Amino acid sequence: MTVPARDSVPADALLTDLYQLSMMQAYWEHGLTETATFDLICRRLPPHRNLLIACGLEAALEYLEGVAVTAADLEYLASLNRFSMDFLNRLERLRFHGEVRAVPEGTPVFGNEPILEVTASLPEAQIVETYLLSAIHHQTMAASAAYRLAAAAKGTPVVDFGTRHTQGAAAGVDTARAAYIAGLAGTSNVAAGRRFGVPISGTMAHSYIQAHERESDALASFAATHHGTTLLVDTYDIRRGVGLVIDLAERQGNDFDVAAIRIDSGDLAGNARLAREMLDGTGLASVRIIVSGDLDAERIAELVDHGAPIDGYGVGTALAVSTDAPYLDTAYKLAEYAGQGRMKLAASKRTWPGRKQVFRQTSNGMAVRDVLGTANEALDGRPLLETVMLDGQRIDPSVRSLDAIRRHAADSLAELPQFVRGLDLAEPPYPVVISDRLDNAARQLASHLRAEA
Amino acid sequence: MTVPARDSVPADALLTDLYQLSMMQAYWEHGLTETATFDLICRRLPPHRNLLIACGLEAALEYLEGVAVTAADLEYLASLNRFSMDFLNRLERLRFHGEVRAVPEGTPVFGNEPILEVTASLPEAQIVETYLLSAIHHQTMAASAAYRLAAAAKGTPVVDFGTRHTQGAAAGVDTARAAYIAGLAGTSNVAAGRRFGVPISGTMAHSYIQAHERESDALASFAATHHGTTLLVDTYDIRRGVGLVIDLAERQGNDFDVAAIRIDSGDLAGNARLAREMLDGTGLASVRIIVSGDLDAERIAELVDHGAPIDGYGVGTALAVSTDAPYLDTAYKLAEYAGQGRMKLAASKRTWPGRKQVFRQTSNGMAVRDVLGTANEALDGRPLLETVMLDGQRIDPSVRSLDAIRRHAADSLAELPQFVRGLDLAEPPYPVVISDRLDNAARQLASHLRAEA
Numbered sequence: 001m002t003v004p005a006r007d008s009v010p011a012d013a014l015l016t017d018l019y020q021l022s023m024m025q026a027y028w029e030h031g032l033t034e035t036a037t038f039d040l041i042c043r044r045l046p047p048h049r050n051l052l053i054a055c056g057l058e059a060a061l062e063y064l065e066g067v068a069v070t071a072a073d074l075e076y077l078a079s080l081n082r083f084s085m086d087f088l089n090r091l092e093r094l095r096f097h098g099e100v101r102a103v104p105e106g107t108p109v110f111g112n113e114p115i116l117e118v119t120a121s122l123p124e125a126q127i128v129e130t131y132l133l134s135a136i137h138h139q140t141m142a143a144s145a146a147y148r149l150a151a152a153a154k155g156t157p158v159v160d161f162g163t164r165h166t167q168g169a170a171a172g173v174d175t176a177r178a179a180y181i182a183g184l185a186g187t188s189n190v191a192a193g194r195r196f197g198v199p200i201s202g203t204m205a206h207s208y209i210q211a212h213e214r215e216s217d218a219l220a221s222f223a224a225t226h227h228g229t230t231l232l233v234d235t236y237d238i239r240r241g242v243g244l245v246i247d248l249a250e251r252q253g254n255d256f257d258v259a260a261i262r263i264d265s266g267d268l269a270g271n272a273r274l275a276r277e278m279l280d281g282t283g284l285a286s287v288r289i290i291v292s293g294d295l296d297a298e299r300i301a302e303l304v305d306h307g308a309p310i311d312g313y314g315v316g317t318a319l320a321v322s323t324d325a326p327y328l329d330t331a332y333k334l335a336e337y338a339g340q341g342r343m344k345l346a347a348s349k350r351t352w353p354g355r356k357q358v359f360r361q362t363s364n365g366m367a368v369r370d371v372l373g374t375a376n377e378a379l380d381g382r383p384l385l386e387t388v389m390l391d392g393q394r395i396d397p398s399v400r401s402l403d404a405i406r407r408h409a410a411d412s413l414a415e416l417p418q419f420v421r422g423l424d425l426a427e428p429p430y431p432v433v434i435s436d437r438l439d440n441a442a443r444q445l446a447s448h449l450r451a452e453a
Numbered sequence: 454m455t456v457p458a459r460d461s462v463p464a465d466a467l468l469t470d471l472y473q474l475s476m477m478q479a480y481w482e483h484g485l486t487e488t489a490t491f492d493l494i495c496r497r498l499p500p501h502r503n504l505l506i507a508c509g510l511e512a513a514l515e516y517l518e519g520v521a522v523t524a525a526d527l528e529y530l531a532s533l534n535r536f537s538m539d540f541l542n543r544l545e546r547l548r549f550h551g552e553v554r555a556v557p558e559g560t561p562v563f564g565n566e567p568i569l570e571v572t573a574s575l576p577e578a579q580i581v582e583t584y585l586l587s588a589i590h591h592q593t594m595a596a597s598a599a600y601r602l603a604a605a606a607k608g609t610p611v612v613d614f615g616t617r618h619t620q621g622a623a624a625g626v627d628t629a630r631a632a633y634i635a636g637l638a639g640t641s642n643v644a645a646g647r648r649f650g651v652p653i654s655g656t657m658a659h660s661y662i663q664a665h666e667r668e669s670d671a672l673a674s675f676a677a678t679h680h681g682t683t684l685l686v687d688t689y690d691i692r693r694g695v696g697l698v699i700d701l702a703e704r705q706g707n708d709f710d711v712a713a714i715r716i717d718s719g720d721l722a723g724n725a726r727l728a729r730e731m732l733d734g735t736g737l738a739s740v741r742i743i744v745s746g747d748l749d750a751e752r753i754a755e756l757v758d759h760g761a762p763i764d765g766y767g768v769g770t771a772l773a774v775s776t777d778a779p780y781l782d783t784a785y786k787l788a789e790y791a792g793q794g795r796m797k798l799a800a801s802k803r804t805w806p807g808r809k810q811v812f813r814q815t816s817n818g819m820a821v822r823d824v825l826g827t828a829n830e831a832l833d834g835r836p837l838l839e840t841v842m843l844d845g846q847r848i849d850p851s852v853r854s855l856d857a858i859r860r861h862a863a864d865s866l867a868e869l870p871q872f873v874r875g876l877d878l879a880e881p882p883y884p885v886v887i888s889d890r891l892d893n894a895a896r897q898l899a900s901h902l903r904a905e906a
Binding site for chain 1: 463467468469470471472473474475476478479480482483486489491499511512525526527529530533535557575582583584586587588590591614617618619620621622623624625626627641642643644646647653655656657658659660661663664665674675677678679682688689690770772773774776780781782785786787790795797798811902
């Protein structure tokens, strides 16, 4: 039911930076139309992070399959008096015909490892940069934040309540999908359920309580409409709110059908303990306790460590904007043109030339290190980059199920050593080494470039 | 050409949190369909911020005019086995018929001041919460970050290069619009130019240089294609890059038509000085210097303070994710239901009941304080909240021009005292006081609510 439709929506080619178009025109004018390879990487992990969860490939491929300009786009571009008619005529026929290699969504990745690699004629590979960076950056950031939330909760479900703090509610749909892949239990975003089949969940807001003259009426009416629901108990006072739920249970007897209460403020551990005692003391041990309110991975870990009787977490802002790492150091770097490796020399922005492969090496079923090598060498370990698109068409036309992607994420995480999977910074970090062949290629290219200079 | 089309796209009603739908069903079942007023506020300003620039109203109104569910939406909702047929039948006819009051986009606002106020039947006012919060939060955050960048640059143009770090490239379109309103000179996002008429600009990327065997060929070919363009000079070495531009000028003589160079790495002040000296020393004083690379308001202020010879700034991440304040404490709070004020009692989440007005009081043309009062009192000062929508339709059907909104932002900022407009934290902050009438209403309501408890 929720399998996304393919090829239904043309992707907007003007969702790009102006300089991509300026460069395209120059490439075409001067015959720079040989094959180029670009790597989409995160150069360095954010401070305090041990890994990222690659995400956004589905959006990237959907875009690459559909990218095109419309007549209205051409009219707009012509109005700018920046571009030649030749260029606009050529742009009108734009389609992406390239090849894409990528790590599967949900795969843990480290600094400098290509998440996605585009090989296409230089102008085609250039115009798609902005959209690809934006999609992969956003979704990898969200998945990586979600992974930490799930890791902190140690098996207790965590749900995404963050759409009100994403960059528009539509961005929240992608955040919800990424978060589910990385281990959250679901989302409050209904469109994410419809579009991607992410499990949706939700409770009630303070406004529902406040709209009633009496809190007790509010709780009773909501429970009457929604069986097995969650009631919010701290709009005015937590002790009073839990007491009203207990009163409701006593009035309703066997008809009482409330699955959980939600606590949204104050000392969450203390409030959860108070609520648990009150509920347990009146035979309501089966009523679960959900908490929310300014939660992040560190606060969840604290609550878990203190043994607070909490059965579910709702997280908003910490996921929506990835508060502890609100951006990643992502880049889309030219690695090869016309069969020759390319790289920047600047030390702080060092990249690796040519088409590459990442080999995840294991020992007794546990990953021990990654080797970043050239695409054509055969090293020990599982190669992470897979060819997913040829000539602008996906190799596998079926949509990978969201749950399969989520399982892949869980399995790939389980393969990593515990010190990498935890919330604390791993010192030393998980090792990523450069293969001899790649290192030699980089050295040769660097001395060639310096000689040119 | 770039005036947005109205009413053309139905807005997606499922871009909402599940609990909004759950509450709607309960409201309808239990007859809670009286008129409700919700305030969309930022409770507290982010640390180190003196003000916010309200933005996102256009997107909010467009959504409210179009919000509707489709047959496919209803099918999806029915498949969840959560909702009654009665509810789904009623939802099918959903339209927003409410009233909206709002501060005009571009207006500086402070903590607890309503940015937007929705008055509608309770279920209608509830379902729109998520989308409105998400749009206003995102765009107000972006405009507020942009304002600081522009303030730091003290008149030197700052351009948005941030789309690769927004939550998808479509979110970057809204970021670009918000940033332009708040004082940036333009954006690299082409779709933002087409959709909203934001001035677009751009230069060239390192990949263009790297695709060529020789840097000198790259610079010459780009300049041949694009007259009055900007050349990137630090792909390999800044001194060499500027030297190549000078060589090009010497070769081309009167045909030389390069407007600017861009420096993207290293010590920007030092590199700009070096480039300025080299250019000036060879008669190229008219070639401007644009810098980019990890810039934020503080770094721009430093460069300005040190008198670095810089003619333009390109900013990415600091705008795209508002690095110094990556989220705002926004909320959508029930203020009135069925003619009676509503509020939460929790001290940390204190809100003010009833329909309100913000009065900006001036002395000698300068704003001296804001008074948050009730909607029906007449206090000194300019009322900031205007009625913009009645019965679900905009009062003014014409789209306000982006440049008019931008001028309003500049004028409203100029009205504030310098200590509030600057980058440093204003201590004490700009005063926002509560009117006696509003304070009395809040006290009475609080004691009523405590008596109920």
